Amino acid sequence: MQKIKNRAKKKIKLKKLKVSDFSNEYIMWLNNPETVKYTEQRYKKNSRKDIEKFVNNINKSKDSFLYGIYIEKNNKEEHVGNIKIGPINFNHKSSYISYLIGSKQFTNQGIATQAIYLIIDIAKKKFKLKKLFAGVYSMNKASRRVLIKNKFKCEGILKSSILFKNRRYDSMIYGKIL
Numbered sequence: 001m002q003k004i005k006n007r008a009k010k011k012i013k014l015k016k017l018k019v020s021d022f023s024n025e026y027i028m029w030l031n032n033p034e035t036v037k038y039t040e041q042r043y044k045k046n047s048r049k050d051i052e053k054f055v056n057n058i059n060k061s062k063d064s065f066l067y068g069i070y071i072e073k074n075n076k077e078e079h080v081g082n083i084k085i086g087p088i089n090f091n092h093k094s095s096y097i098s099y100l101i102g103s104k105q106f107t108n109q110g111i112a113t114q115a116i117y118l119i120i121d122i123a124k125k126k127f128k129l130k131k132l133f134a135g136v137y138s139m140n141k142a143s144r145r146v147l148i149k150n151k152f153k154c155e156g157i158l159k160s161s162i163l164f165k166n167r168r169y170d171s172m173i174y175g176k177i178l
């Protein structure tokens, strides 16, 4: 029998992430090799102190903005991931985005797709941007899918640029004109 996926849409919210409101789980996500296997984060070991420094530095920067992704659960907001816009190139009105859903428990429920949809709106309305990019390892099919669902297009392939488990893979640049 075909397995039916739970597509019940969770309502999500993006809020600028402050050190004072990030969850303990956040530290675990970034240190979980399975979660970060297709990201550059896999090379880092992150203590709470390192992550606090990272969040504080972003919050001081003028061109990068980090948002927590929150869902409503039992009348409370639960932090389930992050999405970043930056560094923004204000001359060209363009920026990279990057994103992470922390726990497997929350993947494949449309959360990253919605978070990207919301960050596109922020990019347009708050930062007046005209172009977004995202870089993805070619084997990260879920990440490519969330971009495609938000009408990003593959604009470039960097052949054999990623070393993963002793094999070389392409990385891909997806772009969207806003």
Ligand SMILES: CC(C)(COP(=O)(O)OP(=O)(O)OC[C@H]1O[C@@H](n2cnc3c(N)ncnc32)[C@H](O)[C@@H]1OP(=O)(O)O)[C@@H](O)C(=O)NCCC(=O)NCCS
Binding pocket: 035, 036, 038, 039, 099, 100, 101, 102, 106, 107, 108, 109, 110, 111, 112, 113, 114, 135, 136, 137, 140, 141, 142, 143, 145, 146
């Ligand atoms: C990639 C990631 C952001 C996806 O988040 P998510 O909330 O699960 O994404 P969504 O539920 O919105 O959509 C996932 C889509 O990918 C599809 N998908 C999931 N795993 C897949 C796989 N192995 N192969 C092909 N498609 C896959 C899902 O079916 C879904 O598409 P559909 O709605 O058409 O069925 C999340 O898994 C994550 O944070 N991973 C770790 C960090 C990371 O890789 N970040 C991106 C770095 S570029």
